[in-house]
Amino acid sequence: MTLANAWIPPGPAMLFCPADRPERYQKAADRADVVILDLEDAVAPDNRIAAREALVANPLDPSRTIVRINPAGTGDYRRDLTALAETNYRVVLQAKAESGQSVIDTGLQTIALVETPLGAVRVNEIAEAVNCIGLMWGAEDLVAGLGGKSSRFGPGEYREGSYRDVARHVRAVVRLAAAAYQKFAIDAVHLDYRDHDGLAQEVRDAVAIGYLATACIHPSQVETIRLGYRPSDDEIDWARRVLDGAAENPGVFSIDNQMIDGPVLRQAEAVLARAVAGDAVGLEGSSS
Structure with a gap:
């Protein structure tokens, strides 16, 4: 079940900003497509009162702003929602989402952050909630909840730098659940903000499986x-030729020795949709 007129990200780069650092709010908004004002992990517990006050006193464009709230059932969660009622923000990122009911209870358009073992095994129930507009996943809390020590293979290990299999599994099931319930999906942050090559590889894979956006922690990643x-440019040219060919051929046809049918046509449409989105955030020319 989907929410009518649900919010969707206006671009793919979503930048976290600690809510207790209001001097950074506008800088983050100027750099990224979406700002995630964080009331949870980025803010020390003793600073959360000040963070909520800053959230209310320093408004950003609500069409390009999400607020990460604390996990359901906590005092901070209730206080976060009380503060949000004094703002124009109506899209939240619910930390450690673990049930569909916890999403419904926010009363707001909610992106569910699947980052615990229980959330991972309940991802379909979470995605089905009517006010769940999207899913995101997180690796570090997930691995902590497993009693593990790292989400990625380390130096000298097999597939150095890439996610371990349990993290890859959750990344996949989050994407599948989002697609099954017609919600968008946001890929997890790449914590090593200096590793642009690694981030670029993960983004390419995210795009290939239909993620709509990627969260980040540093402006240099945007x-x-x-x-x-x-x-x-080559992908755009291919997609346009596919769509032009479909207009001239009612059935299956061929381009560059590739058979074009319904699924390939939808892939071409997705390519052009991403091109339009890129143009909307001011990108020009070839990128990949």
């Missing part, structure tokens, strides 16, 4: 994400 989501 351009890598934008470039990764925007199709190359």
Whole structure:
């Protein structure tokens, strides 16, 4: 079940900003497509009162702003929602979402952050909630909840730098659940903000399986994400030729020795949709 007129990200680069640092709010908004004002992990517990006050006193464009709230059932969660009622923000990122009911109870358009073992095994129930407009996943809290020590293979290990299999599994089931219930999906942050090559590889894979956006923790990551989501000139040319061919051929046809049918046509449409989105955030030319 989907919400009518649900919010969707206006671009692929979503930048976290600590809510207790209001001097950074506008800078983040100027750099990224969406700002995630964080009342949870980025804010020390003793600073959360000040963070909520800053959230109310320093408004950003609500069409380009999400607020990450604390997990359901906590005092901070209730206080977060009380503060939000004094703002124009109506889209939240619910930390550690673990049930469909916890999403419904926010009373707001909610992106569910699946980052615990229980959330992962209940991802379909979460995605089905009517006010769940999207899903995001997180690796570090997930691994902590497993009693593990790292979400990625380390130096000298097999597939160094890439996610371990349990994290890859949750990334996949989040994407599947989002698609099954017609919600968008946001890929997790790449914590090593200096590793632009690694981020670029993850973005390419996210695009290939239909993620709509990628979250980030540093402004320097924004351009890598934008470039990764925007199709190359060759991809755009291919997609246009596919759509032109479909207009002239009512059935299956061939382009460059590739058979074009319904699924390939939908892939071409997705490529052009990403190109339009890239143009909307000011990107130009080839990117991949």
